[in-house]
Amino acid sequence: MNMIQAINSAMDVMMERDPDVVVMGEDVGFFGGVFRATAGLQEKYGKNRVFDTPITECGIIGVAVGMGAYGLRPVPEIQFADYIYPALDQLVSEAARLRYRSAGEFIAPMTVRSPFGGGIFGGQTHSQSPEGIFTHCSGIKTVIPSTPYDAKGLLIAAIEDNDPTIFFEPKRIYNGPFDGHYDTPAKSWAGHADAQVPTGYYRIPLGKARTVRAGEALTILCYGTMVHVVEDTVRAMGLDADIVDLRSLVPLDIEAIEASVKKTGRCLIVHEATRTSGFGAELMAQVQERCFYHLEAPIERVTGFDTPYPHSLEWAYFPGPVRIREAINKIMKD
Amino acid sequence: MTDPDDHGAVQGHEGRNLPPLRLHVPEPPARPGESADFTHFDIPAVDAAPRPDEAAAPGTMRDLAYGLVRVLDADGVAGGQWNPKLPPETLLRMLRTMALTRAFDARMFRAQRQGKTSFYMKSTGEEAVSIGAALALSRDDMCFPSYRQQGILIARDWPIIDMMNQIYSNKGDRLKGRQLPIMYSAREAGFFSISGNLTTQYPQAVGWAMASAAKGDTRIAATWCGEGSTAEGDFHNACTFASVYRAPVILNVVNNQWAISSFSGFAGGEATTFAARAVGYGIAGLRVDGNDVLAVYAATRWAADRARANAGPTLIEHFTYRVEGHSTSDDPTAYRSAEESSLWPLGDPIARLKQHCIALGIWDEERHAAMDKELAEHVRDAAREAEKNGILGHGLHHPMESLFEDVFEEMPWHLKEQQQQMLDEWKAAGL
Numbered sequence: 001m002n003m004i005q006a007i008n009s010a011m012d013v014m015m016e017r018d019p020d021v022v023v024m025g026e027d028v029g030f031f032g033g034v035f036r037a038t039a040g041l042q043e044k045y046g047k048n049r050v051f052d053t054p055i056t057e058c059g060i061i062g063v064a065v066g067m068g069a070y071g072l073r074p075v076p077e078i079q080f081a082d083y084i085y086p087a088l089d090q091l092v093s094e095a096a097r098l099r100y101r102s103a104g105e106f107i108a109p110m111t112v113r114s115p116f117g118g119g120i121f122g123g124q125t126h127s128q129s130p131e132g133i134f135t136h137c138s139g140i141k142t143v144i145p146s147t148p149y150d151a152k153g154l155l156i157a158a159i160e161d162n163d164p165t166i167f168f169e170p171k172r173i174y175n176g177p178f179d180g181h182y183d184t185p186a187k188s189w190a191g192h193a194d195a196q197v198p199t200g201y202y203r204i205p206l207g208k209a210r211t212v213r214a215g216e217a218l219t220i221l222c223y224g225t226m227v228h229v230v231e232d233t234v235r236a237m238g239l240d241a242d243i244v245d246l247r248s249l250v251p252l253d254i255e256a257i258e259a260s261v262k263k264t265g266r267c268l269i270v271h272e273a274t275r276t277s278g279f280g281a282e283l284m285a286q287v288q289e290r291c292f293y294h295l296e297a298p299i300e301r302v303t304g305f306d307t308p309y310p311h312s313l314e315w316a317y318f319p320g321p322v323r324i325r326e327a328i329n330k331i332m333k334d
Numbered sequence: 335m336t337d338p339d340d341h342g343a344v345q346g347h348e349g350r351n352l353p354p355l356r357l358h359v360p361e362p363p364a365r366p367g368e369s370a371d372f373t374h375f376d377i378p379a380v381d382a383a384p385r386p387d388e389a390a391a392p393g394t395m396r397d398l399a400y401g402l403v404r405v406l407d408a409d410g411v412a413g414g415q416w417n418p419k420l421p422p423e424t425l426l427r428m429l430r431t432m433a434l435t436r437a438f439d440a441r442m443f444r445a446q447r448q449g450k451t452s453f454y455m456k457s458t459g460e461e462a463v464s465i466g467a468a469l470a471l472s473r474d475d476m477c478f479p480s481y482r483q484q485g486i487l488i489a490r491d492w493p494i495i496d497m498m499n500q501i502y503s504n505k506g507d508r509l510k511g512r513q514l515p516i517m518y519s520a521r522e523a524g525f526f527s528i529s530g531n532l533t534t535q536y537p538q539a540v541g542w543a544m545a546s547a548a549k550g551d552t553r554i555a556a557t558w559c560g561e562g563s564t565a566e567g568d569f570h571n572a573c574t575f576a577s578v579y580r581a582p583v584i585l586n587v588v589n590n591q592w593a594i595s596s597f598s599g600f601a602g603g604e605a606t607t608f609a610a611r612a613v614g615y616g617i618a619g620l621r622v623d624g625n626d627v628l629a630v631y632a633a634t635r636w637a638a639d640r641a642r643a644n645a646g647p648t649l650i651e652h653f654t655y656r657v658e659g660h661s662t663s664d665d666p667t668a669y670r671s672a673e674e675s676s677l678w679p680l681g682d683p684i685a686r687l688k689q690h691c692i693a694l695g696i697w698d699e700e701r702h703a704a705m706d707k708e709l710a711e712h713v714r715d716a717a718r719e720a721e722k723n724g725i726l727g728h729g730l731h732h733p734m735e736s737l738f739e740d741v742f743e744e745m746p747w748h749l750k751e752q753q754q755q756m757l758d759e760w761k762a763a764g765l
């Protein structure tokens with residue numbers, strides 16, 4: 001399965017198992033979603049459980065909060081993460097705080113799916129990575145898969161979870177892994193070990209990182225599309241790096257991070273989102289608080305720049321192999 | 335050449351033979367020191383508003399969004415097609431519930447002035463809006479209120495001592511002292527957690543109603559917002575969803591004419607009624623005398639029956655007047671005419687129902703005075719009991735570590751770590 005099929009399979013499995021799971025969003029019903037992630041679900045489960053919505057992200061999330069309070073498990077889709085900003089108040093002030101403010105009387109057990117990230121020439125409004133906004137807000141979980149196998153297992157865990165979860169899907173790797181070389185032909189998930197996805201139920205617990213490859217030279221913390229870019233760059237450099245795919249930012253697998261950095265003594269953080277106040281800043285703070293005496297070089301980060309996401313200069317903006325290699329060389333020099 | 339309407343606008347575009355454009359900034363009819371004037375307000379007769387069939391198409395009842403549904407006339411006589419013809423025991427229950435709400439408000443307002451809590455909001459003059467609706471709904475219908483519908487909880491016989499514990503944020507507060515006073519949550523009473531962000535409850539109510547419909551349930555949802563916050567995007571998101579899916583929901587707009595110091599003109603009230611918002615969405619819209627508890631009851635009952643018959647949502651504008659300040663942090667004499675509330679032509683909802691009950695021969699002034707005295711003692715005793723659980727800032731609150739509970743279903747490591755750090759810091763400080 002590619003990642004789209006794995007995500008579709010996760011929703012299919014959960015709708016089959018739990019009659020309270022409903023899927024909603026712009027174009028998700030009859031059409032099956034602009035990326036086809038919800039294809040076939042309305043036909044199988046009916047319009048009461050899979051339905052198209054008006055074009056109002058704030059309305060979609062507000063309605064999902066009410067459905068969750070009723071006792072359903074809504075899985076709303078926001079068509080592009082760039083469109084999530086109108087829904088911020090309902091996500092941050094309402095869904096994320098409902099359990100706290102009502103001392104558990106009401107909950108909003110929703111899983112908001114949204115394609116995110118760049119690398120597809122999507123310009124300013126189809127490329128952003130807003131995960132840092134949500135990790136900053138208490139009461140909401142943020143999950144980002146990097147393989148079809150993880151996407152299905154993590155999405156099932158998110159739908160089963162009783163807390164509101166943002167599930168960001170790295171759309172650049174929907175159809176195949178991406179090594180950051182934009183001028184080479186697109187790859188496919190076909191034949192990839194992480195694309196061997198069981199058709200039935202399985203879950204990957206939220207808050208457990210994945211060791212992409214174990215090494216001794218340095219730790220690289222990354223998630224989403226960047227996992228593949230980092231892996232390919234490290235392989236090309238012939239470096240013995242410890243690559244940690246975080247999988248979920250809240251909850252964060254701090255034990256895996258701490259163990260890896262204490263082992264290697266060096267740390268690089270890579271994400272697509274803009275740098276200032278990005279999640280990399282939190283990772284740097286955590287690593288320096290916990291591993292300061294084990295560090296042999298300053299922590300580095302490769303991120304998007306603090307500009308709006310550009311169109312024609314996308315490859316200058318994207319934290320690709322060139323920038324990652326330079327950062328690794330800098331860390332390894334000390 | 336001078337233009338008498340030009341108030342100093344920048345002159346420009348010389349050579350263009352056009353009048354300068356002007357910006358209209360609304361201004362209420364009267365400011366402090368000026369006389370309030372309600373002569374422009376035409377009160378239609380009690381029998382002026384027809385009562386359509388509950389399943390009628392919205393397009394056939396547009397006039398109801400611009401008129402005023404009334405039951406009680408100026409003499410307290412019930413009439414017209416909307417007369418719900420309630421039995422005496424229901425009328426007296428309405429009267430008592432409204433009086434209890436007013437007594438509760440008076441006591442809690444005083445408690446705030448005595449420094450026992452940080453904040454309070456009275457519903458004086460608007461009691462009929464909550465209580466008429468609550469009695470017309472089924473007990474298991476879900477309410478998504480705004481911050482001035484304490485009458486719903488009282489009408490559903492929720493213990494007022496529980497409400498007081500919340501207002502004092504004390505150790506008896508089921509919400510663990512996390513919410514501003516009056517932002518109740520009572521799932522068992524069908525009363526959704528109140529948000530301080532305005533009108534966010536509107537799409538949530540529609541979502542709850544859609545879920546009920548999708549599951550083949552029979553329960554409906556109702557929600558309330560002020561006329562000022564109909565300007566919020568959430569109001570319009572909710573109307574769109576309610577209309578599109580014909581959600582079994584009642585969308586109430588409490589037009590009490592003042593959003594803190596901004597009069598209803600800043601929400602678009604000069605141009606049309608708030609009930610007329612329904613017309614553009616193809617929703618049934620009713621404009622109701624919000625100080626006539628029988629009209630509120632009748633309209634809500636009609637809308638509830640409509641929702642239960644799968645005929646779709648109803649938007650009800652309750653035309654009323656905010657007699658008191660917005661909250662204990664507000665001084666209305668700074669921005670509106672002092673006489674406005676006494677000249678408000680639709681009167682006081684308790685006085686009007688009392689007059690009706692006396693005319694029916696089921697009530698009298700003596701019994702009313704005795705009831706008021708009894709209710710004042712009742713809320714005084716309840717407040718004394720609640721104060722035994724503590725008042726704000728005097729130590730009797732939930733345990734410190736509860737600060738970190740309920741952020742997530744299970745406490746993650748970073749919250750456990752911060753919780754421990756807080757406890758260690760207090761211990762180290764010798765506290």
